[in-house]
Amino acid sequence: MNALDIRGLSKTFSGHVVLNGVDLTVKAGEVHAVVGQNGSGKSTLIKILAGYHSPDRGATATVLGRDLELGSAAAADRLNVRFVHQDLGLMNDLSITENIMLGRTYPKVAGIKINWVKAKKIARDCLARTGPPIDVDRSVGEFGIAERTRIAIARALPDNDDPALIVLDEPTAALPARDVEALFDTIRGLTAAGNSVILVSHHLDEILGVSDSITVLRDGVKVACVSTSEVDHDQLTRLIIGASLVKNVDRPRVTATDNPANVRISGLEGTALLDFSADLRAGEIVGVAGLTGSGREEVAGLTIGRERRNAGTVTVNGTSVRSGDPIGAMCAGMAWICGERARYGVFSTMSVGTNLTISDLAPHTAVGRLDHKSERVETARWIDDLGIVASGPDAAMTTLSGGNQQKVLVARALRLAPAFLVLDDPTAGIDVGAREQVHGIIADHASASMSVLITSTDSDELARLCDRVLVMSRGRVVVELRRGVDLDAPSIDHAQVAGATA
Numbered sequence: 001m002n003a004l005d006i007r008g009l010s011k012t013f014s015g016h017v018v019l020n021g022v023d024l025t026v027k028a029g030e031v032h033a034v035v036g037q038n039g040s041g042k043s044t045l046i047k048i049l050a051g052y053h054s055p056d057r058g059a060t061a062t063v064l065g066r067d068l069e070l071g072s073a074a075a076a077d078r079l080n081v082r083f084v085h086q087d088l089g090l091m092n093d094l095s096i097t098e099n100i101m102l103g104r105t106y107p108k109v110a111g112i113k114i115n116w117v118k119a120k121k122i123a124r125d126c127l128a129r130t131g132p133p134i135d136v137d138r139s140v141g142e143f144g145i146a147e148r149t150r151i152a153i154a155r156a157l158p159d160n161d162d163p164a165l166i167v168l169d170e171p172t173a174a175l176p177a178r179d180v181e182a183l184f185d186t187i188r189g190l191t192a193a194g195n196s197v198i199l200v201s202h203h204l205d206e207i208l209g210v211s212d213s214i215t216v217l218r219d220g221v222k223v224a225c226v227s228t229s230e231v232d233h234d235q236l237t238r239l240i241i242g243a244s245l246v247k248n249v250d251r252p253r254v255t256a257t258d259n260p261a262n263v264r265i266s267g268l269e270g271t272a273l274l275d276f277s278a279d280l281r282a283g284e285i286v287g288v289a290g291l292t293g294s295g296r297e298e299v300a301g302l303t304i305g306r307e308r309r310n311a312g313t314v315t316v317n318g319t320s321v322r323s324g325d326p327i328g329a330m331c332a333g334m335a336w337i338c339g340e341r342a343r344y345g346v347f348s349t350m351s352v353g354t355n356l357t358i359s360d361l362a363p364h365t366a367v368g369r370l371d372h373k374s375e376r377v378e379t380a381r382w383i384d385d386l387g388i389v390a391s392g393p394d395a396a397m398t399t400l401s402g403g404n405q406q407k408v409l410v411a412r413a414l415r416l417a418p419a420f421l422v423l424d425d426p427t428a429g430i431d432v433g434a435r436e437q438v439h440g441i442i443a444d445h446a447s448a449s450m451s452v453l454i455t456s457t458d459s460d461e462l463a464r465l466c467d468r469v470l471v472m473s474r475g476r477v478v479v480e481l482r483r484g485v486d487l488d489a490p491s492i493d494h495a496q497v498a499g500a501t502a
Contacts, residue, residue, distance in 0.1 A: 001065050003028045003165050003196035004081075009070070010056040011044050013399075016391075018044045019055075020220045026165065028064070031187055031197045033207045033228075035240055036217035037431035039389060039401035042200060045217070046169055050083050051076055063165060080164040082156035084171060090148055090155075092141030097123040099140050100155045126154040129193060130186045146179035150186055157195075166190060167198045172206055184210045202431050204236055216240055241433040259283060263420045263451045268312035270298040274475030276312070280420070280451040285442070287462035288455040289492050290472030299472075300424035300455050304336045305329040316420045333419035335359075337409050339428030345409045346397055352408055353379035353393035359412045382411040386441060403434025410441055421445070423454040427461060439465055459492040471495040 004026040011019040019041045026032040036042045047053045049061075051073030061068040069075040090099050097116070100123040107118035123136040130150050140148060149171055158164050168187070172180050187197055187210055201207055207214060208228055216224040216239045224239050231239070261279035268276040273295035280286050290296030301307040303314055308324040315321065319332040326336075338344040347355050353372075356379050357364060364374040379393035388407045390400055397405060406426070413421060423442070427435040443465065446452045456462050462469050469492055471479040479495040481487040 001028060002026060002062075003030075003163070004061070004063055004068075004198075006049075006059065006061045006070075009045065009048065009059040009061075011041075011048060011053060012056055018220050019048075022217065022220070022222045024215055024222070025225070026196055026198060027213070028163070028196055029191050029194060030212040031191055031199055031210055033199045033201065033211035033214045034217065035201070035204070035207060035214060035236070037240060037401075037403065037433040039219075039404065040217040040240075040431075041220040042217050043401075046083075046167060046198075046200060049076060049081065049167065064163070080158050080162055081167070082158070082164055083167045084149075084152045084156050084169065086170040088148055088152040090140045090152055093139060095139055096127070096134060096136040096151055099151060100126055100136075102155065104159070122159055123154075126157045126159075127151070129157055130154045130189065131182075144179075146182055149183060153186060153190070161193075163194045163196065165196045165198065167200070169200045170202070171199070172201060172203060180206060204233055204240075204432070208233060208236065218242060237432055240431070241436070259449075262317050263453075264313070264315045265303060265453075266313050268299070268302050268314070269310040270295070270302050270307060272475055273298040273302065276302075276472070276477060278453070278470060278477075280453060282419075282449040282451055283446055284468070285446050285452040285454060285466045287466035287469040288453065288472060289459065289462055289469055289496055291496050294472040294496070295475040296455055296472045300336065300338070300422050300453070303453065304334055304422050306336070330359075330416070334422060335413035335416050335418035335420075336422045336424070337406075337413050337426050339406075339425035341402065341405055341409065346405055348398050350397060351393065352383070352388070352390050352395045352397055352400065355397050356382055356393075356408050356411050356415070359416055378415070382408075382415065386411055387437060401434070403430040403437070406430055406434065406438060407441070410438060414441075414445055418450060421450055421452045423452065423456075425456050425458075426454065427456075427458065435461070459489040459496075462492055463487060463489040 002025055004024065006022070006024040009019055009022040010017070022041070022045065034042050034045065044053060048055050048070055051071055054071030059070055061070050063079040063081060066079055068079055097120050101119055107115040109115045120136050124133065127134055127136065130153050134147065140151060143151070153166065156166055171183060190197055199207065199211055211228050213225065213227050214236065215222060218240065259281040262282050263280040265276065265278045272293055276295065276299055278286060288296050288299050298307065302309045305321060305324055305326040305328065313320060316332045316334055321329045321332050321334065347358070353375050357375050361370060364371045376393040382388065383390055383393070386407045389404050400408070427438050442452060454462065454465065466487065467483050469481045469487055470477045471481065471492060481491055481495065
């Protein structure tokens, strides 16, 4: 008997078909991955399963042979279909017990007072099914992201030992690499105990490492369902995007003698960052790598002035950029793109056009009034130039996939014609196809004499894009790798680990 059977699942939004007759079968006791580019329909599928959206007519579903009403959160919960979303949904100020009891009925003493002894036992029992014991009286905020992820999974489990279908939506997005394997152990423990898991992730190596089978969606259609043992990384990439992944971005490479340095960063100091210096030349892409806590995380924010520096200077074409002055940085010719779109980039209640042009409204302003027609014309041009999939300039930003939202932010930065572009994990959370497009856009504009500094947790991304990569450890640059000499993803990974253990 299968853990989940969905047949003929379709969903249409305002005449646009997002899912078209999708079938999905998850075998009992397996880890089943669902993959696809942003906009492929996988998020909509999960939201229908969670009861957030209702499907079009004709879809049917069963869980362990019992009928499931798609589009009903209560029906999913009754059949032990549970969800752990990327943001985890935990309350950091509450104890583990209080978090695990959220959504549950507290046991009572005499029907009045909460029976905390029984509540804590429920919490401990749920945690025991995910790994070693943890003190359930401690606040969730005391724990790191790996432990919080495990707590969120424990909260999703039913009180009894009945098998559950656990849906993990991008569970490793915020996890350091060293903690991913611990999560995999938790997932394997869940399936060994008779539960089933649906795993949604953009990280193909992780998919291949932990899943038993994979369903691939493309443009709202299921294009494949394969056993993980039957595919490798390249084959899976081709299934997802319908083409082979380009191994390297083709563009003119910049060497130390090609152009004079137009960006100088000297002695940058923050909290974990103790000393960062770099000179960048026009047309050059310089990467910054490092494990969590190496200081890499602070480089972009301190450079563009989002965060105040304790020491150090930044100059662009001779103009000094003051600490804590992002507006001054922009006036000096800097622009910034961050991977944390929801936190730093997207105005979710505004249109694509407003999000794109808000960096500089002067070209569309006359006598203190905004010319919306002019704004739409420019937005339409960028939509066409960058291949942004949107219904038009007036489309709500929330209707775009993550990859297309990121391309809007890229356009917002590039329209300023910056001399210096700072990218902070710019492709975090977007699929391989959108990542490929963003890489091409960055490379094309760097070739047009813009300097680029990119910090990233993705070694492959840095190896494909950069002329040089600076590897950080303990707040300082410990290794510099150069294209054509020693720059590739394994060398970056090795340098990060070696620096951290030196």
